Amino acid sequence: MQFRLEKRPEPSKLMLYVTPVASVLLTMLVGAIIFSLIGYDGVGAVREIFLTPLTNSFKWQDLGVKAAPLIIIGVGLSIAYRANVWNIGAEGQYVMGGLAATGVALATYGMTGWWILPLMMIAGIAGGAAYAAVPALLKTRLGVNEILTSLMLTYASVQLIYYLVRAPWKDPMGMGFPQTRRFAADALLPNIIPGTIVHLGVPIAIVVALIAWFVMSRSVFGYQMKVVGAAPHAARYGGFSENKTIWLALLVSGALAGLAGMLEVAGPFQRMVPGFPTNYGFTAIIVAFLGRLNPLGVILAGIVMAITFVGGEVAQTTIGLSSSATGVFQSMMLFFLLAGDILVRYRLKRVIPAQEARA
Amino acid sequence: MxxxxxxxxxxxxxxxxxxxxxxxxxxxxxxxxxxxxxxxxxxxxxxxxxxxxxxxxxxxxxxxxxxxxxxxxxxxxxxxxxxxxxxxxxxxxxxxxxxxxxxxxxxxxxxxxxxxxxxxxxxxxxxxxxxxxxxxxxxxxxxxxxxxxxxxxxxxxxxxxxxxxxxxxxxxxxxxxxxxxxxxxxxxxxxxxxxxxxxxxxxxxxxxxxxxxxxxxxxxxxxxxxxxxxxxxGAGLKDIVRPEGRSMGEPKLVVSRLSTAKTGHFDVPVNKVSFTVRAGEIFGIAGVAGNGQNALLDALSGEIRSDDAESITIDGFPLGLLDTTERRKRGLCAVPEERNGHAAVGEFSLSDNSVLTARDRLGMVVMGLINSGAARTYTGKVIAEFAVKALGPASMAGSLSGGNLQKYIMGREILQKPSVLVVSQPTWGVDAGAAAAIHQALVDLAAVGSAIVVISQDLDELRALCDTLAVINLGQLSPAKPNAEMSIEEIGLLMGGVHGATEAHDAVPA
The missing domain is CATH 3.40.50.300 (P-loop containing nucleotide triphosphate hydrolases)
Known part of the structure; x- marks a missing residue:
């Protein structure tokens, strides 16, 4: 029996919104089956990963803190992906943003003032954008694929952390540990809810998403991103330069990844450590798609993805599930989402084997 | 049998x-x-x-x-x-x-x-x-x-x-x-x-x-x-109605020695193309497909920019170095041959498609933000005046039939009242009823003093529509002649690339 994909005359609007939800539910179902088959308590695993973070109010602050960087980076990527600019290296731009902010924090060590945090923020944004400018330059000048360059630059950025925390930026009082000193108080993000770990980055993430939503839906910039992605030829006819769009898409997504890096290093980490790259930049790719490349959807998707992170940690302690299980669940989600998207646009049709000519 | x-x-x-x-x-x-x-x-x-x-x-x-x-x-x-x-x-x-x-x-x-x-x-x-x-x-x-x-x-x-x-x-x-x-x-x-x-x-x-x-x-x-x-x-054919006593005005669009670079392996660039279109004139460019028509349209619309400012002028103002947006502001609108993905975006609403080319001429952008109300109003006007069969400005462009989408695109450009309109294959794959409506709209636009260039492979269309004809072959344009003075044999020879006889013929009296 053979099957063939047949294009639907018009994809259903409803299905476009149902697929992300369905892919999450399918992930839970299939995850439960798979983990049961390999000898774990599958249903328990799904319950711990997807439900405990929501039912246990102590975990909510973790959700906010994990979701914030995912949302900020995811929003940037959703803008770039709209324009068909495939920035896969948000992780590297996040690292460079974190390093640039660290540089400011270390240079101003011993000083006080309200201006230090904004300066770190600007440095973080600039660091991320500058790192994304490399693939932009290579793409527009030499036609080098941005997927490759942005991805490979991620690994270079990680090596740069290793170097900096082992030599020039090493904490003089750190007993040889490869890490910087803890930032001074004025270089740390304030907590906004006393008694929790919720820092200023959480509301910033929501504000960033709302601004991005407004810009994407109402401005010429948003129109340009969408038209270049949907029909590059028409965009040129409409007067939008493709190279300019590539630059804008990479700079904006790099800047937001850099901002996320700054918020992380000045928030939860409080110093630069070799363990700073925690794959937020890669996970945000899933967040961007799960959120339908819409900044408001990215908020929800960021929370869902944060649930799997927090839940994954819960499951590690309660039922001894390996930490890679989180990755398996996240990947399944992306897989079901992409597969679902195909079925929204195409229908599966059985091919009836043709009979031979009788004549 | x-x-x-x-x-x-x-x-x-x-x-x-x-x-x-x-x-x-x-x-x-x-x-x-x-x-x-x-x-x-x-x-x-x-x-x-x-x-x-x-x-x-x-x-x-x-x-x-x-x-x-x-x-x-x-x-x-x-x-x-x-x-x-x-x-x-x-x-x-x-x-x-x-x-x-x-x-x-x-x-x-x-x-x-x-x-x-x-x-x-x-x-x-x-x-x-x-x-x-x-x-x-x-x-x-x-x-x-x-x-x-x-x-x-x-x-x-x-x-x-x-x-x-x-x-x-x-x-x-x-x-x-x-x-x-x-x-x-x-x-x-x-x-x-x-x-x-x-x-x-x-x-x-x-x-x-x-x-x-x-x-x-x-x-x-x-x-x-x-x-x-x-x-x-399945209906009666309408003839094109030409206004009485039409006269051509001053030269409006002057193209001189316009050339493009060869980009891909199989596309044909244009080579030193020169022609003049007067106000109120419909200028036809005939030719077999693949002889530089696409490059010519892109060079005129501004998608390909010239390195010589004087290669394209409107009312004497040089446009050669300007991009599509600036040329549109100067009154030059264009409609490429390919409707879906070039002249319009199938996944966008008609209203959003109006923003694509009309945003500057009609003030749809205020401080970087799109005035979607203005886009909707204008799209509604295009739909009404060009009898586009669509549910409304929010319909997806891709859901329209080829003929209706073409009517919308032509309407979108014509209602901007361009002083020069360049169109390629205006009725390609369009049903006869829509084709007649598009032809009439072009004639009406010329009647109010616009200069119009029609690039088409359909000789019947050009013969019926144009005042002046030239033929493009391998990126070169033949000398222009009044439509009425050109025989079908002559056009055919020019389309096939036989320039020699006619050129020599033309050269002597001039």
Whole structure:
């Protein structure tokens, strides 16, 4: 029996919104089956990963803190992906943003003032954008694929952390540990809810998403991103330069990844450590798609993805599930989402084997 | 003698559309049978079922008196059905002989094949060197390869899908000679076209389809082009109304020595093109497809910028260095040939498509933000004034039929009141009713003093519409002449690239 994909005359609007939800539910179902088959308590695993973070109010602050960087980076990527600019290296731009902010924090060590945090923020944004400018330059000048360059630059950025925390930026009082000193108080993000770990980055993430939503839906910039992605030829006819769009898409997504890096290093980490790259930049790719490349959807998707992170940690302690299980669940989600998207646009049709000519 | 081919009650349904609805007709041996209809009438679907590319949902195909199921093109060729497609499937880098060998179902030694090819060519007067590389051949010669390929199988029925859309008038005559010879030897020909004068000249019978249904089977020699056209569109044809006492004004658009660089391997750049269009004039550019029309449109619209500011001027103002947005602000609007993905974005609403080209001329952008209300209002106006069949400004452009989308696009540009409008293939694949509306809109725009350039492969359209004509061939433009003073033979020779005689002729008195 053979099957063939047949294009639907018009994809259903409803299905476009149902697929992300369905892919999450399918992930839970299939995850439960798979983990049961390999000898774990599958249903328990799904319950711990997807439900405990929501039912246990102590975990909510973790959700906010994990979701914030995912949302900020995811929003940037959703803008770039709209324009068909495939920035896969948000992780590297996040690292460079974190390093640039660290540089400011270390240079101003011993000083006080309200201006230090904004300066770190600007440095973080600039660091991320500058790192994304490399693939932009290579793409527009030499036609080098941005997927490759942005991805490979991620690994270079990680090596740069290793170097900096082992030599020039090493904490003089750190007993040889490869890490910087803890930032001074004025270089740390304030907590906004006393008694929790919720820092200023959480509301910033929501504000960033709302601004991005407004810009994407109402401005010429948003129109340009969408038209270049949907029909590059028409965009040129409409007067939008493709190279300019590539630059804008990479700079904006790099800047937001850099901002996320700054918020992380000045928030939860409080110093630069070799363990700073925690794959937020890669996970945000899933967040961007799960959120339908819409900044408001990215908020929800960021929370869902944060649930799997927090839940994954819960499951590690309660039922001894390996930490890679989180990755398996996240990947399944992306897989079901992409597969679902195909079925929204195409229908599966059985091919009836043709009979031979009788004549 | 039994009928060669008989179709009874053929029905084919696609998602959302009934492509063929209970179609029945028959073809006699040696008959040249026209299949006539507008784009989307179901002609292509019908022949695809005869040639085995698709299977009918219902109905019967009877071949030489035997009911058959044509399961694949290979089965069709076995029965003796050959087909020459509108788009050729040839490898540019290979020779004629190699291309034909690749397309054969059976393996034949090259020497025998060459002998057979030469024999077929001699028999039907098809001139072609089997050892030439395809890349060096003209479109007409390439079509001959496809015909030879089909004839080698000694078909009893040859299907020709819109064979003349890429040919010059002289090449069309040669093709007709071949087809008449074939028919005289008993081969039936199913000739698909929407060009009525060709069908009158060539065909014995015409089957007319409209909206997937058979409307009439008639003898084209007993009909007028007009009566067949009216059957084809199912309504009376409207003539273009030209305002009385029209006079041309001052030169508006002046193009001088405009050239583009060669970008891709197979595209044709334009080379030192010069022409002048006066206010109120409709200037036609004829030519066989692929002779630089796309480059010319892009160079005029600003998608390709010139390095010489003076190469394009409007009312004396140099535009050559400006991009599309700046040229639009200066009054130059353009409509490219490809509707979906170039002139419009299928996934966007009509309202958003209006933003694409009208945002600056009509003030739809305030401080970097799009005034969607203004876009909606303007789109509503375009829909109303150009009778676009759409639910409203929020309809997706991709959900419109080709003709309706083209009406919207033309309306979007014309209602911006451009002082110069450049259009390519304004009625390509558009039904006759919409085509008439578009032609009328162009004439009306010229009447209020705009300069209009129409690039088209459809000679009938240019003859009916234009005041002045020039021909583009291999990126070069012939000298312009008043439409009325140009004979069809002269245009044909220019399209085929024979500049010598006419140029020498023109040069002496000037």
């Amino acid at each position: 039994p009928l060669r081919l008989q179709l009874t009650g053929i029905t084919k349904r696609f998602p959302g559309v009934l492509a063929n609805d209970n179609v029945s007709f028959s073809v006699k041996p040696g008959e040249i049978h026209a299949l006539l209809g507008e784009n989307g009438a179901g002609k292509s679907t019908l022949v695809k079922m005869i040639y085995g590319i698709m299977q009918p949902d219902a109905g019967e195909i009877v071949w030489d008196g035997q009911p058959v199921v044509v399961s694949s093109p290979k089965a069709a060729r076995k029965l003796g059905i050959g087909m020459v497609f509108q788009h050729f499937s040839l490898f540019e880098a290979l020779t004629v002989l190699e291309n034909i060998a690749l397309g054969m179902d059976a393996k034949i030694p090259a020497r025998d094949l060459e002998a057979r090819i030469r024999q077929v060519m001699a028999q039907y007067g098809l001139l072609l060197d089997p050892h030439r590389t395809v890349a060096t051949l003209s479109v007409g010669e390439r079509q001959r390869i496809e015909i030879v390929r089909a004839l080698l199988l000694e078909p009893k029925l040859l299907i020709m899908d819109e064979p003349t859309s890429v040919l010059t008038p002289q090449e069309v005559e040669q093709l007709f000679d071949v087809l008449r010879r074939l028919a005289a030897q008993g081969c039936s020909i199913l000739y698909i076209s929407h060009k009525l004068h060709e069908i009158k000249a060539l065909c014995d019978t015409a089957t007319i389809l409209r909206g997937g249904r058979l409307v009439d089977t008639c003898d084209p020699k007993q009909e007028t082009s007009r009566s067949m056209a009216e059957k084809m569109i």
